[in-house]
Amino acid sequence: MDSEAIVRELLVEGLDDWVPVDRLVGLAREESERSGTDFRSLAVRLLGDLVKDGLMDVGELGDTGFEPWTGDTDTVLARIVAALDQVDWRPAGGVCWLANTPEGDRTATR
Template sequence: MIEEEIVRAVLTSGLDDWISLDEILSYAKPPQAAIAVIRDLLDRGLMRAGELGETGFEPREASVAEIVAEIEQACVAFDWRPMGGSGWWFANTKRGNHLVAAG
């Protein structure tokens, strides 16, 4: 898949629920390509990155550069293998939902 197709696939999946970093990694081949997709999603304001907490999805309040660096560090630490749903999660923004709905 090319990057824009991955972006649309991720956003489509995010229409129903939050999606895990593992799911984004499954779309991108090689897995390191997921970092470019995540950066694009966050830069364009199509998704927010965070974690699941007591209140549900809790967005990470930091710059895109900081968030992407933290995500990449986590991926390297896990040798780009699935993390079993722990760690980073992503939620569509209204803008992301609108982009997918517009086709």
């Protein structure tokens, strides 16, 4: 599964519910095993593309449901990487969630 297929899969899943970052990390691991690339680099690149392209927001689940993290793309990515580093890149549902933006929904349904 290449990068475009991973993005497409995450967006389609995001049509129905919020997506745990675990899913992205798992797909990056699978692709890296197939292609021999570093899964962390791939995961960070995919996260950056999703956020920079306005397809998904990153946040956590709180009292009001999905609560997006604030800050520019670089700040959000640094926060994700730091949180993933703390759990040795095995998030187990506890690091953050991804939510489709309206543009992400439109892209997923094309």
